[in-house]
Amino acid sequence: MTYDVTETDVEYAATRVQLRTNAHFASFVAAFEMAVPELTDRDAVARLAEDGDWSGFVRGLQWEAPSGFVRVGTFRPDALMRFAGSPTASAVWLVVNHGIGARLFRQDPATALYSPLRIEAHAARDAGTVIGFDLPSASFKSFGLNKLTQAGAELDRALGDLLEDLGMPRPTALRR
Template sequence: MTDSIAASHQVVKVASSFAQFTKHLEAALGHLDRAMFGKVETEPAMVEAYLKQLGGEQDLVLFGMEDHGALLTIAGAPRRAKQYAIGNPLIAMSMTQHDMRAALYAPLRVLVYEAADQKVRVEYDLPSSLFGQFGNAAISKVADSLDAKLAALIASVDEQGAK
């Protein structure tokens, strides 16, 4: 079986430099201690308490970062480009408990890069367009809130980085 979905792709031009934007983005997010997941089967209440206090701006957490720009050094042309995995385990759980397929898109992927014009862009697929395919009102409500959270995070980080 093959299904196709249409994702709404967002491109945000920011005023900050690449270095300032990425620095402030990484500082704004909660940082996940993956070792805590090893305790979820034996100490679920403790893990839940940990995840609730993890915080981060807009309750978003950094799951990981890949420096795709540095990888281009192999081709002889390094660039400034980082891909971030951003989300919140508890928010993801609030969707996957209704439909496990939501795990395909949690955490979300956000690309920050310096374009050929030396301006910084932030690109991502709108969560509501990714999660909307499941046709579940509870998931769609969470996805809509993630649309707003990502937009607010990007605007706030850009404001901090542009100062």
């Protein structure tokens, strides 16, 4: 079977932010995972199945996750990469703000390619931790819709707030 396809290529500039902090890796991971609690899709669907109240669900998350972000995935590539000879401790998180994510998805389901956000942290070679992520606003601006650009800017602000809550200064790229 074959399908007809229309192809669209959209080039855009991504901005990767990298922060180096003196925080010990294990301490940073623990603080991050406390500030951004885990909420799997299965658990979220189970909560919503009780009453279907999306607004109540999003408001309720603010009590559990004051930053607005929850972790929908946690990966530890270091466990596998250790076998390849790379001993660096590393964690990757998929984080989502369900309120903003829902608005993004309503405008264009393809935004799910960039939401949840990916945040990576690894132990620095000389001590401390390196944190990296792509600037959310760059990805969502590429869709060419003002509402998505605005939502990307909201995610930038929320991510900056989260980093400040974790004891770091707001990165320059997230100051607007």
